[in-house]
Amino acid sequence: MRILKVSLPLILVISFLLPVTLMAQAGGSKPPCCPKRSLESTPSIQGQFVMSDQMLRSQGITRSQYMNQLSTIVFPNKAVDIVFPSNPKKANGTALDTVDQLALTDGILYIGVRFVR
Numbered sequence: 001m002r003i004l005k006v007s008l009p010l011i012l013v014i015s016f017l018l019p020v021t022l023m024a025q026a027g028g029s030k031p032p033c034c035p036k037r038s039l040e041s042t043p044s045i046q047g048q049f050v051m052s053d054q055m056l057r058s059q060g061i062t063r064s065q066y067m068n069q070l071s072t073i074v075f076p077n078k079a080v081d082i083v084f085p086s087n088p089k090k091a092n093g094t095a096l097d098t099v100d101q102l103a104l105t106d107g108i109l110y111i112g113v114r115f116v117r
């Protein structure tokens with residue numbers, strides 16, 4: 001069980017650092033393959049995590065626990081909200097179990113989280 005507890009934070013860190021490293025090597029904030037988005041009223045997602053429900057079950061954690069661990073790793077020592085990506089409105093506790101697309105934010109940076117069933 002200790003290996004599982006160590007592997008989840010390691011997976012989270014690697015899945016966060018890999019896209020950031022690739023974007024830095026591309027010389028910009030977005031990979032060259034992606035079209036530039038126009039400024040909109042909705043916030044833009046700066047990164048995205050994809051997690052399967054099966055992986056969460058195998059780790060023995062819930063979506064809520066995953067979001068808490070992810071927010072601690074991505075936004076250390078900051079107050080973080082869970083919001084809907086299309087509308088920066090705070091998500092309630094039941095949204096974690098029913099909505100497959102959410103975002104973590106500290107009010108400045110938005111990180112998308114997508115759950116795959």
